Amino acid sequence: MMLSDLATVIRSKNAGPFELTFDVLFTNQDNYQKVVASKQLSAESFAELYAIDLADVLSVVEFEPALAIKITIKRARSSGAFGETDVYGAQQHAPLLSLWIPA
Amino acid sequence: MARHPQAIAVDAGSTDPGPYYLGSGQSFTNREAVKRDLTLIIEAGLDAKIPVLIGTAGGSGAAPHLSWCLEIVNHVLVDLNQTARVAQIVSDQSSNDLITALYEDRISSLGPVPSLTEAEISDSTHIVAQMGVEPVIAALVEGAQIVVAGRCYDPAVFAAVPVMQGFSEALAMHMGKILECAAIAAIPGSGSDCMLGTLDASGFILEALNPERRCTVTSVAAHTLYEKSDPRLLPGPGGVLDLTRCQFEQLDNRRVRVSGTQFVKSDQYTIKLEGAKPVGHRTISLAGIRSPDLIVQLDTVLESVKDQVFQNFENIESAEVKLLFRCYGRDGVMGELEPMRQAQPHEIGLVIEVVAKTQALADTVCSFTRSTLLHIGYPGRQSTAGNLAFPYSPSDISHGLVYEFSVYHLLTVDDPLTPFPCTIQQLGITS
Numbered sequence: 393m394m395l396s397d398l399a400t401v402i403r404s405k406n407a408g409p410f411e412l413t414f415d416v417l418f419t420n421q422d423n424y425q426k427v428v429a430s431k432q433l434s435a436e437s438f439a440e441l442y443a444i445d446l447a448d449v450l451s452v453v454e455f456e457p458a459l460a461i462k463i464t465i466k467r468a469r470s471s472g473a474f475g476e477t478d479v480y481g482a483q484q485h486a487p488l489l490s491l492w493i494p495a
Numbered sequence: 496m497a498r499h500p501q502a503i504a505v506d507a508g509s510t511d512p513g514p515y516y517l518g519s520g521q522s523f524t525n526r527e528a529v530k531r532d533l534t535l536i537i538e539a540g541l542d543a544k545i546p547v548l549i550g551t552a553g554g555s556g557a558a559p560h561l562s563w564c565l566e567i568v569n570h571v572l573v574d575l576n577q578t579a580r581v582a583q584i585v586s587d588q589s590s591n592d593l594i595t596a597l598y599e600d601r602i603s604s605l606g607p608v609p610s611l612t613e614a615e616i617s618d619s620t621h622i623v624a625q626m627g628v629e630p631v632i633a634a635l636v637e638g639a640q641i642v643v644a645g646r647c648y649d650p651a652v653f654a655a656v657p658v659m660q661g662f663s664e665a666l667a668m669h670m671g672k673i674l675e676c677a678a679i680a681a682i683p684g685s686g687s688d689c690m691l692g693t694l695d696a697s698g699f700i701l702e703a704l705n706p707e708r709r710c711t712v713t714s715v716a717a718h719t720l721y722e723k724s725d726p727r728l729l730p731g732p733g734g735v736l737d738l739t740r741c742q743f744e745q746l747d748n749r750r751v752r753v754s755g756t757q758f759v760k761s762d763q764y765t766i767k768l769e770g771a772k773p774v775g776h777r778t779i780s781l782a783g784i785r786s787p788d789l790i791v792q793l794d795t796v797l798e799s800v801k802d803q804v805f806q807n808f809e810n811i812e813s814a815e816v817k818l819l820f821r822c823y824g825r826d827g828v829m830g831e832l833e834p835m836r837q838a839q840p841h842e843i844g845l846v847i848e849v850v851a852k853t854q855a856l857a858d859t860v861c862s863f864t865r866s867t868l869l870h871i872g873y874p875g876r877q878s879t880a881g882n883l884a885f886p887y888s889p890s891d892i893s894h895g896l897v898y899e900f901s902v903y904h905l906l907t908v909d910d911p912l913t914p915f916p917c918t919i920q921q922l923g924i925t926s
Contacts, residue, residue: 401717407724409900410608415720419713422531444834450606453500455726457743458585458716464724468831472513474774474817474850477830479513494732 395432395491398423404484409463409471411450411464414438414488418459428454430493433461441487496539498691498704502656503540505532505651506675507564508551510769510900512723518898520559526567534571537641541577546635548642548652550675555769556646557621558587564643565922572923579641581868581922582634583868584915586623586645587766593906597628601907605767606724606919610795615772615901622770622902627732628664628693629753629911631655637919645915646769647729649675660693665758668736670699673718680718681708698754700746710751712743732767733911734760763907766914770902773815776854777894778861780847782883788875789882790843793822796882800868805907807863816860820823820844845883850897 396402401417416422416433427433435449448466455462472479512523522529533549540547549568553560561583572579593616596602602611616622623646632655634642644652650671657667670692678685681703688708693700719738721727729736736861737757745754784790798822804818823844826833847864851857869883908914 406511407722408605409514409903411606411724413720413724414841415717417713417717419722423754433783441834443834444832447630448607451724453727455716455720457741458713458720458726460717460726462720462724462726470514470608470903471510472515473899474897475515475819475830477821477826477828480511483828484832486829487832 393493393495394489395427395493396489398427398493402488403486404481406471406481407456407464410467412467412484413462413464414485416461416488421459424456424459424461427461427493432491432493433463435463437491438463438465441491496543497710499543500545501660501692502546502548502653503536504548504550504652504655504671504674505536505663506550506555506647506652507554508646508649509554514771514898514900517555517557517623517769519896520557520621522553522555522560522563524554526563527660528570530566530567534574537568537571537577537579538575541575541579541640543619546640546642546656548644550644550647550649550652552645555584555621556623556644558585558645559621561585561643561645568641568643576924578903578921578923580639580919581641581643581677582637582639582919583625584630584642586626586647586915588622588624588906588914589860590622593622593768596906602768603905603907605903605905611902611904612813615771617771619770619901619918620773620898622768625732625767625769625872626915627651627766627911628655628658628668630915630917632659634917634919635659635913637786637917639919642866648767648826650731657694663696663754663758666697666699666754668731668758669738669741669753669756670694670701672736673701673715676718676721677852678703679707679721680715681710682714683708684714684851688884698752700750700752702750709749710896711774712745712751713755715751715753716743733764736760736898743894762912764909765905765907766911768902768904768906770900771898772845773896773903774899775850775852775897777850777897778850778854778855778857778891779849780861780865780891781887781893782845782847782865782885782890784843784845784883785841786882787839788877790841791839792873793825793843796871796873797868800864800871803867803871804860804864808860811856816856817850817851818860818864819848821848854893854895858891858893865890
């Protein structure tokens with residue numbers, strides 16, 4: 393299944409001007425556990441999906457009270473600096489939508 | 496207001512809209528919209544005789560933002576035929592003090608931010624620090640009815656009144672952290688109507704005031720994730736809010752109670768600095784490309800245009816001019832993060848962007864780049880009349896000064912009040 397079939401919210405946003413953070417939220421405990429168990433949202437798989445250095449994946453946090461998985465990466469440049477494509481960082485989530493989660 | 500709140504607070508601040516607003520001193524919100532909102536809040540606050548607190552006035556909280564907001568507050572009071580004691584708390588930090596702090600090793604980087612240098616400090620037009628609750632409480636103790644604060648840690652204006660009344664700082668801060676985004680923590684979420692927070696000795700209750708919205712355990716817990724890198728540990732002025740042992744409890748269909756938040760005071764009191772500096776002037780030109788033979792070799796063609804531009808302006812050092820092509824339809828949104836860059840689109844939205852030392856130079860280089868690309872030949876070219884479709888005449892737009900975030904660091908201070916001087920004045924009708 394694709395991640396977008398299991399999660400209800402998949403979003404990206406700045407966490408301050410130097411970091412970009414991705415939230416994947418579930419409404420259903422089973423779906424949350426399925427994705428956590430699949431390990432497809434690990435630092436390694438995220439680095440591969442976005443073609444960035446593993447060291448630039450700053451944290452991956454599984455936060456069960458909110459049925460959420462949160463990934464934070466280093467921005468390629470500070471928000472709004474020359475070459476910026478997304479000042480708010482709100483449209484960087486799309487590659488996650490089709491991330492494959494084995495059944 | 497029928498619920499008898501003891502304070503009305505609003506957080507106006509964010510670095511989200513980018514470095515321009517802090518750097519230039521402009522507000523990113525519209526004056527009329529701000530005046531409308533402040534009229535509602537100030538009228539209600541004065542009527543109920545409760546404090547009105549505005550955090551990070553003008554969006555970025557530097558001196559020009561503070562003056563902009565104070566002028567609106569004064570206008571609102573005059574329109575309401577009212578007068579009030581208004582505190583203004585300045586959060587600007589002088590570059591001399593910061594350079595001294597830098598050499599005394601009192602400034603450290605936050606996360607992936609490069610180390611601060613003296614040049615970054617002196618090149619910045621505005622550097623502000625985020626105040627905690629202490630300066631806001633001090634203004635209230637002095638009898639302020641309305642507090643207009645410079646750059647604030649977002650929860651500070653919400654937590655100030657409860658902390659002053661002796662409630663737990665941990666709970667008050669956590670409550671402020673959620674209230675600062677208005678009803679975004681409810682479902683359906685909204686930043687445009689209010690949320691009520693009610694504190695007791697061991698927790699707080701959240702309730703969206705619009706009956707259409709509900710707070711649920713998941714909506715509130717999920718909100719703690721928003722715009723932060725770690726949902727469990729939230730660093731702020733003077734310490735870290737620790738949410739690891741938090742309990743979220745559904746009281747009824749619309750209300751959630753939160754308890755168990757802890758505040759771990761740090762050994763040294765640190766405040767977050769934010770600064771922006773000008774880096775040049777920008778000119779852009781917008782155009783579309785529909786020729787498949789050009790789109791298939793776009794990178795090569797753009798590279799040769801770039802070469803011609805820099806050959807033509809060879810007396811200009813490349814450090815003074817930056818040239819960039821944005822290709823919407825291919826990787827305009829995600830840049831280097833785009834995994835589908837190789838897909839061949841049927842059209843490209845092109846932005847030619849030049850940032851240069853002066854506006855005149857940016858205009859000149861952008862114009863030359865645009866006309867070179869319009870007419871450049873490439874292998875297999877059949878559409879020989881022009882390579883670009885312009886939606887506008889004139890095609891080029893002078894965009895003005897460009898800023899970059901220059902400072903995003905932590906400053907260790909001796910006490911939480913000294914960096915944030917407060918003055919109180921009587922505003923509104925004076926007779």
